[in-house]
Amino acid sequence: AQKITQTQPGMFVQEKEAVTLDCTYDTSDPSYGLFWYKQPSSGEMIFLIYQGSYDQQNATEGRYSLNFQKARKSANLVISASQLGDSAMYFCAMREGSYGGATNKLIFGTGTLLAVQP
Amino acid sequence: NAGVTQTPKFQVLKTGQSMTLQCAQDMNHNSMYWYRQDPGMGLRLIYYSASEGTTDKGEVPNGYNVSRLNKREFSLRLESAAPSQTSVYFCASSDKGGNIQYFGAGTRLSVL
Numbered sequence A: 001a002q003k004i005t006q007t008q009p010g011m012f013v014q015e016k017e018a019v020t021l022d023c024t025y026d027t028s029d030p031s032y033g034l035f036w037y038k039q040p041s042s043g044e045m046i047f048l049i050y051q052g053s054y055d056q057q058n059a060t061e062g063r064y065s066l067n068f069q070k071a072r073k074s075a076n077l078v079i080s081a082s083q084l085g086d087s088a089m090y091f092c093a094m095r096e097g098s099y100g101g102a103t104n105k106l107i108f109g110t111g112t113l114l115a116v117q118p
Numbered sequence B: 001n002a003g004v005t006q007t008p009k010f011q012v013l014k015t016g017q018s019m020t021l022q023c024a025q026d027m028n029h030n031s032m033y034w035y036r037q038d039p040g041m042g043l044r045l046i047y048y049s050a051s052e053g054t055t056d057k058g059e060v061p062n063g064y065n066v067s068r069l070n071k072r073e074f075s076l077r078l079e080s081a082a083p084s085q086t087s088v089y090f091c092a093s094s095d096k097g098g099n100i101q102y103f104g105a106g107t108r109l110s111v112l
Helices: none
Strands: A003-005 A010-014 A019-021 A024-026 A032-039 A046-052 A064-069 A074-079 A088-096 A106-108 A112-117 B004-007 B010-013 B019-025 B031-037 B043-049 B064-068 B074-078 B087-094 B107-111
Touching (some): A003 A106, A032 A074, A046 A064, B004 B087, B010 B019, B019 B087, B031 B064, B031 B074, B043 B074, B074 B087
Parallel strands (some): A010 A112
Antiparallel strands (some): A019 A074, A032 A046, A032 A088, B004 B019, B031 B043, B087 B107
């Protein structure tokens, strides 16, 4: 069954340091996508980064990168040079099926609360 | 740049009351979704609409109904609210089924 696991309920990081948020997934579909969303205290869900199962390179978006290890079924989010504004809940999510295809369902993990300390 | 707009932002209901949560998107997206977020459980899909005129159940559809009124609007109805439906509700949309989903700001619902 499709499943997303985030084992870190909360993390601290010092400002300007890098931090890795863990995400492992389970699926039997060879085609899938992995997403990371940020939820600040204001409550909205903000899309950060996407990785397709057939993408050869790890996705990067500014200070965000996704460390995709297919054999280990992990899709960790790396935030470089942490800023105070990065303090938020972070959710990993997975979709089975190809990008642009018919599948609509995202399965979310339980989230990791990141606190950036000055 | 409105994106996905949800109304209301907050609502308190008594057990047994009904209400409709409204969602509208201005990105010309085909697919729309309703999720609920409960503490410690992440987001769970209630219903989705792959395109105008179609709706399908997600992971937790019991106690809810939806209407895809047109391409822009997707509403979620609670016919007889229960305390177990106390949650934060999010609407999202994407241009195609598997693509990036963009979320509204959420509706915080309390059922007493």
